[in-house]
Amino acid sequence: MNIPLNAMVAEDSGLRWRNEFAALPPKFFTRLQPTPLPDPYWVGRSNAAAQQLGLDAGWFASADALEVFTGNALLPGMEPLASVYSGHQFGVWAGQLGDGRAIMLGQTEGGFEVQLKGAGLTPYSRMADGRAVLRSSIREFLCSEAMHGLGIPTTRALCVTGSDARVRREEIETAAVVTRTAPSFIRFGHFEHFWANDKLDELRTLADFVIDRFYPECRLTKRFGGNAYAAFLEAVSERTAALLAQWQAVGFCHGVMNTDNMSILGLTIDYGPFQFLDGFNPRHICNHSDSGGRYAYNQQPNVAYWNLYCLAQALLPLIGEKEVAIAALQSYQTVFPDAFLARMRAKLGLTDAQDGDIQLVEALLSVLRQEQTDWTIFWRRLSQHMAGADAQTVRDLFVDATGIDAWLLSFGQRHASVPREAAAALMLRSNPKFVLRNHLGQQAIEAAQRKDYSGVSTLLNLLETPFDEHAGHDDYAGFPPDWASSIEISCSS
Ligand SMILES: Nc1ncnc2c1ncn2[C@@H]1O[C@H](COP(=O)(O)OP(=O)(O)OP(=O)(O)O)[C@@H](O)[C@H]1O
Numbered sequence: 001m002n003i004p005l006n007a008m009v010a011e012d013s014g015l016r017w018r019n020e021f022a023a024l025p026p027k028f029f030t031r032l033q034p035t036p037l038p039d040p041y042w043v044g045r046s047n048a049a050a051q052q053l054g055l056d057a058g059w060f061a062s063a064d065a066l067e068v069f070t071g072n073a074l075l076p077g078m079e080p081l082a083s084v085y086s087g088h089q090f091g092v093w094a095g096q097l098g099d100g101r102a103i104m105l106g107q108t109e110g111g112f113e114v115q116l117k118g119a120g121l122t123p124y125s126r127m128a129d130g131r132a133v134l135r136s137s138i139r140e141f142l143c144s145e146a147m148h149g150l151g152i153p154t155t156r157a158l159c160v161t162g163s164d165a166r167v168r169r170e171e172i173e174t175a176a177v178v179t180r181t182a183p184s185f186i187r188f189g190h191f192e193h194f195w196a197n198d199k200l201d202e203l204r205t206l207a208d209f210v211i212d213r214f215y216p217e218c219r220l221t222k223r224f225g226g227n228a229y230a231a232f233l234e235a236v237s238e239r240t241a242a243l244l245a246q247w248q249a250v251g252f253c254h255g256v257m258n259t260d261n262m263s264i265l266g267l268t269i270d271y272g273p274f275q276f277l278d279g280f281n282p283r284h285i286c287n288h289s290d291s292g293g294r295y296a297y298n299q300q301p302n303v304a305y306w307n308l309y310c311l312a313q314a315l316l317p318l319i320g321e322k323e324v325a326i327a328a329l330q331s332y333q334t335v336f337p338d339a340f341l342a343r344m345r346a347k348l349g350l351t352d353a354q355d356g357d358i359q360l361v362e363a364l365l366s367v368l369r370q371e372q373t374d375w376t377i378f379w380r381r382l383s384q385h386m387a388g389a390d391a392q393t394v395r396d397l398f399v400d401a402t403g404i405d406a407w408l409l410s411f412g413q414r415h416a417s418v419p420r421e422a423a424a425a426l427m428l429r430s431n432p433k434f435v436l437r438n439h440l441g442q443q444a445i446e447a448a449q450r451k452d453y454s455g456v457s458t459l460l461n462l463l464e465t466p467f468d469e470h471a472g473h474d475d476y477a478g479f480p481p482d483w484a485s486s487i488e489i490s491c492s493s
């Protein structure tokens with residue numbers, strides 16, 4: 001069903017449109033309209049994301065906004081489209097994919113693309129239905145804003161709307177639409193697409209488009225004999241390395257690190273079967289469909305590098321020499337460990353760098369691994385200990401405290417010269433009290449399925465400022481209940 005012209009909303013949303021991606025040649029996308037959903041309702045809205053976008057707050061609360069962000073109406077100036085990309089899934093070339101259920105409404109003058117996820121079929125939907133279910137949409141909405149609150153680069157989520165329209169997955173569920181924003185939703189897979197189809201002109205156009213807008217410094221590079229495309233690959237590698245360091249430090253498992261889910265801007269993109277670690281098990285697999293553990297927590301940094309290798313292969317016709325492309329990937333091997341160590345130093349409250357810090361971190365990880373100590377709670381309690389709480393609150397996390405006692409001793413020695421107050425402040429802003437654990441999301445989802453959206457807004461409120469204490473909400477910062485380990489999150493969404 002096409003959206004009738006009279007469904008064009010005229011009231012002023014505060015947004016003006018620039019639509020640069022839509023100005024690319026037609027091979028990059030298909031213009032189309034979202035498919036309407038009946039009788040939509042609000043499930044969640046992020047005023048912070050609206051503010052970043054420049055959306056008028058009054059308009060965002062309006063019935064018109066509800067229609068627009070469900071795909072039932074358009075704003076003047078929007079040029080909706082679905083883009084084409086390809087990619088490697090679980091290590092295997094998957095061929096053409098594309099926005100099968102994402103429709104970009106347009107790009108604002110402020111430089112944000114606005115995209116609906118779940119707004120109906122596109123030419124890239126393949127065998128699927130173009131829809132998203134309420135369950136997965138709430139998870140994407142909350143986690144996008146949670147990652148932003150944690151200071152981790154991510155696509156953002158403006159809102160979720162729901163409809164009683166039925167969607168078939170393993171069971172019958174109801175439909176929802178998430179509105180996402182980002183400076184660009186271009187993925188590694190967009191480049192792989194044109195490379196695999198031998199469309200070298202389009203490949204160059206795409207690379208130039210991204211470099212000119214997001215990596216202009218590559219034009220001035222003196223590295224790689226002034227090769228802007230090699231400098232671009234290096235810059236993407238470094239952003240990706242920095243992102244992975246943040247994921248590992250906070251205990252975030254993405255779950256589906258296919259090359260079509262890798263942002264060319266180094267953003268976290270596609271919140272599917274993700275999970276924040278409960279206990280510290282480096283081999284944790286969060287995606288129930290990932291039987292081989294390809295995307296296990298401790299595999300993520302290597303998988304990102306493998307994905308960058310695919311990007312390098314796609315950019316090779318532009319870069320020229322294979323050796324140059326390989327050299328452009330090299331810095332990942334130093335940027336990732338350096339960035340990870342820097343994150344761990346902050347988590348440990350260390351304001352300077354010393355030679356033995358790696359050993360201190362490794363010794364701690366080995367202690368935490370022994371009993372699979374809760375990752376988030378351990379770090380928060382360690383921070384509170386630095387701020388004055390008794391060490392016993394940390395020791396209580398271990399059945400056998402021998403290992404942690406020894407480690408706390410060396411931690412204390414390392415801290416001898418660091419002012420305790422500064423260390424505590426750094427730790428409390430580096431170790432979140434609140435993360436979107438699976439069971440918290442699950443509780444909010446189950447309430448929302450009963451049309452109670454208060455759990456979604458409470459979680460949003462906590463996760464937007466996850467380093468704050470939020471008095472009265474300690475139960476959201478506690479251990480996962482026993483049933484949490486039986487939650488199965490798969491690719492079904
Ligand atoms: N219900 C669906 N209808 C149509 N296409 C789908 C659907 N689910 C997934 N796809 C498509 O399958 C491919 C892989 O899906 P994947 O789970 O990585 O992405 P996604 O969750 O749909 O979206 P995104 O990466 O945009 O967040 C993508 O091309 C995606 O658009």
Ligand SMILES: [Mg+2]
Binds near residue numbers: 260261270
């Ligand atoms: Mg995806």
